[in-house]
Amino acid sequence: MMQKIVNFVQDIYNTKEFISLHEPRFIGNEKKYLNECIDSTFVSSVGKFVDEFEKKIAEFTGVKYAVATTNGTSALHISLLLAGVQNGDEVITQPLTFIATCNAISYCNAQPVFVDVDLDTLGLSPSSLEKFLNENCEVKENRCVNRITGKIVKACVPMHTFGHPCRIDEIKDICDKWHIVLVEDAAESLGSYYKGRHTGTFGKLAAISFNGNKIITSGGGGCIITNDEELAKKAKHMTTTAKVPHRWEYTHDMIGYNYRLPNINAALLVAQLEQLEVFLQNKRELAKEYEGFFADLTDIEFIKEPQDSRSNYWLHAVSLKDRAHRDAFLKFTNENGVMTRPIWTLMNRLEMFKECQCTDISNSVYLEDRIVNIPSSVRI
Structure with a gap:
């Protein structure tokens, strides 16, 4: 066989x-756009291809805003910070996922909590999520509190495994009921739809990856998508080292991250989107x-x-x-x-998460x- x-x-x-x-x-305009980018000398985090890519990926997925980042992990990290995940919080996710999901949670000094997946979707199971919440949690002052650990369950991160959408509408309803912020790990699911809506558009924010093995790529790359204008503006600010705009002065008003996608990578992605x-x-x-x-x-x-x-x-x-x-x-x-x-x-089998x-x-x-x-x- x-x-x-x-x-x-x-x-x-x-x-x-x-x-x-x-x-x-x-197989398209990749070399043409790369040459154009090089000739412009704008090869770093400022340039027309970054703006064009953000506009086009937002249009394709059906959201209002997209913020290009260096990779999918950085996009998920910033998304979790924007969702309010703080030191000591808990984030519900699935054990059957790529390490980046849990790494991003850990970057926030939060801890993952693992619930099961469904056999048909390979993604986070609404019934397992609801069972965990009913048995272990309670809502206090509009916050979900884990009775076992005493910690706040701030967010839930389902992952659309191999591009197969999970039952994201049911997950959203559960999260809303329990005052949990839904952040989608849509790293693998560009071009996937659930009940006619693109994955990543059900949660408050979502992260997409353009790593070298993804369906379109710039060698690396990622983006945050959202319909929230305030969050989108803050995401762009945070991913650009939180620098206050000025023609020459260097002033930063919060802890920021050097997570903006370079223009030369965005040139590749604009060409890839055409295919x-x-x-x-x-x-x-x-x-x-x-x-x-x-x-x-x-x-x-x-x-x-x-x-x-x-x-x-x-x-x-x-x-x-x-x-x-x-x-x-x-x-x-x-x-x-x-x-x-x-x-x-x-x-949950990995050394750093085995106590979760x-x-x-x-x-x-x-x-x-x-x-x-x-x-x-x-x-x-």
Whole structure:
């Protein structure tokens, strides 16, 4: 069976050479805009491409404001600070996520609390969230307080895993009821929609990533999206070292961060955005081929977009029978020129988060044992 899978992947990518998990594609105006940026000499955090990118990404996602940052982690860090997360607070998230989610929480000197994911979305489960809150928390003076730790639960950060939207509307309703700020980790879900709305538009703020392996990239890069004008202005100020505007004086009015996206990176992203619809369509076509192929195989299941969703299929994934089958699959494919990788180690297993409060996470454990990502690059 595994040789058949390797042969199929080689056929759809039309190569016998090593096939990466996810490679960037530069097939448009990237070199043209980079040259234009270099010729302008505005290659750092000021320039027309930064402004153009922010405008276009806001239009694409359907929000009023976007603030470009150096990467998705910095975007999430600032989003959490703007949500009011402070030293000693708690932030609810999922254990099945990339480390950046929990790192950003830790940068705020806050602590993650882990609730389970749903098997079909791979993202934070509304029922697990509600169960945790009902059993452990209470609302005091319009703040959610964890009765077990005595700490304030300030925010909730669901992550749209591999670009598959979680049940974000239900999560929002729960957060509103419990006076918890919803911040979406939409790092992987540019071009994904839930019930017709782009991911990242349900929470007060959201973070998107443009890392080298994302659906569009500038080598790095990220952005904050929001419909709140005041938060957007503050985000831009904080990410530009909190410098008070002046023609020559250096005055800073708060602790700021050097998180603004350079113009030269934004030039790449403007060009990449012009190809985004092509990339999204290509990924959906690839998903259809994978779905048809794996439907005929036993003990392996292709992960499809959840109900009410339109996924960007950033990383395609399959679920194996158990951990032993998963490990055998990983070994065979990687040794035969097809890059595959397991899903992340659960956050609560990592040394720095092993003492964090954690609910029953049976679904997360089940998925950790079985999920493997398979080649997902856009085909030219």
